[in-house]
Amino acid sequence: MGRAPCCSKVGLHRGPWTPREDALLTKYIQAHGEGQWRSLPKRAGHNILLSLLLLLHLPSQCLLRCGKSCRLRWMNYLRPDIKRGNITPEEDDLIIRMHSLLGNRWSLIAGRLPGRTDNEIKNYWNTHLSKKLRNQGTDPKTHHKLTVPPEKKKGKKKNKQKHENKKGSSEKTLVYLPKAVRVKGLSCVPRTESTFTLDSNSGSASTSQEKVQSPEEVAREVNMVWGVGNEGIFFGEDHDLVNTSYVECHSDDVHTDHGTLQKLYEEYLQLLKDEEKPADELDSFAQSLLV
DNA sequence: AACGCAACCAACCGCTCCCGG
DNA sequence: ACCGGGAGCGGTTGGTTGCGT
Known part of the structure; x- marks a missing residue:
């Protein structure tokens, strides 16, 4: 509808x-x-x-x-407060830990990383961290140890392969995280203090x-x-x-x-x-x- | 040099929630 | 209580770039 x-x-x-x-x-x-x-x-x-x-x-x-x-x-x-690129190992670690707690709630995770956007973190997760975790034998969705070793990638058709990987199929583990909900400003950690000040005072x-x-x-x-x-x-x-x-x-x-x-x-x-x-x-x- | 594949990431899409009328 | 519009969010797409062959 x-x-x-x-x-x-x-x-x-x-x-x-x-x-x-x-x-x-x-x-x-x-x-x-x-x-x-x-x-x-x-x-x-x-x-x-x-x-x-x-x-x-x-x-x-x-x-x-x-x-x-x-x-x-x-x-x-x-x-103006956005940092781009150069995600530090500390940030890496924080993102992973936050993700294990919050799941795919990128905006909440981004809220803990001043200067980082949810989109950037989401992209970074999908392209780097999930791979990294998988290589370490951890399921990037559940953060549990994988029982089977990570599958080796084979050269395949570009987009088809990419999207099949993403959409997943039988091997995909369902994770029953609560549906993402928007959190009101108060309960949500501001991305940066300055941003919030701007919003609440003058924005x-x-x-x-x-x-x-x-x-x-x-x-x-x-x-x-x-x-x-x-x-x-x-x-x-x-x-x-x-x-x-x-x-x-x-x-x-x-x-x-x-x-x-x-x-x-x-x-x-x-x-x-x-x-x-x-x-x-x-x-x-x-x-x-x-x- | 040309081609194909993979990686990256900006932008779009569609959904949900909030809030004012 | 209900409805509709606006805003925010996560998922997805597709263009670009880099690298290997």
Whole structure:
């Protein structure tokens, strides 16, 4: 029955982040704090088309990513307190011990390792530690001694082998660990003290009260799925209604047929892709569209 | 040099939980 | 009490890189 995706995939970037996108996200979060992920791309100006309609208000800040993707990128990569790589033997040992206690609750384990992310630990576990334990004759899932020696790997087809190993089959031991549950901030060990201080003091609270410029107030209701209505172009995310009157009053100068917008959008994507362009290229691109 | 395989890891997916209305 | 949206989490995928042949 699955819920609808967290965001419309229409028109959103996927795949690896570019330095430009990283910079936009970092800049935004430094200014406004973490949280409100779902609405972040809007507030960071992710809707270029909307931005065009809104007289290209701060076009260089456009971030065509869904909130979920922004959160992930920030949490796993961009946060300033993140240590990357060089996991020490002490950390190794701690991860193994924590895993034996907590199972695959990566976020809890990460909470004990300042600067480490759950994703990093999970990856590290899957690629290094589980192998290491297996080689030591320990079942990486149960942390019990293996009765049979670790199976030697044979050269096999790339992905098939990889995924068969992961999915496992008959030899896989079922471990009845409780299903991972989210732990509230209080009971959960913060990743780092500084992060928590930031969150509780200034982060989301201040974010929610931040002053929003009027075009962005509209942007809150207006998002990415776009089409042409009776009164001209409109945008909206999923089911959001669109304040067409507002758009109308700001879009007089913009050609609003579908083809033109599609073209603009494609141009924008092209610019975003092209990292060789100077940082203000998007601005000038947008400005060039102003009549 | 070219190819194939394995390892790595960033990013995505889908689910669950929390919380406000 | 119920419902829906947002956030967080663990599992999985697939692109990239490195290495051996």
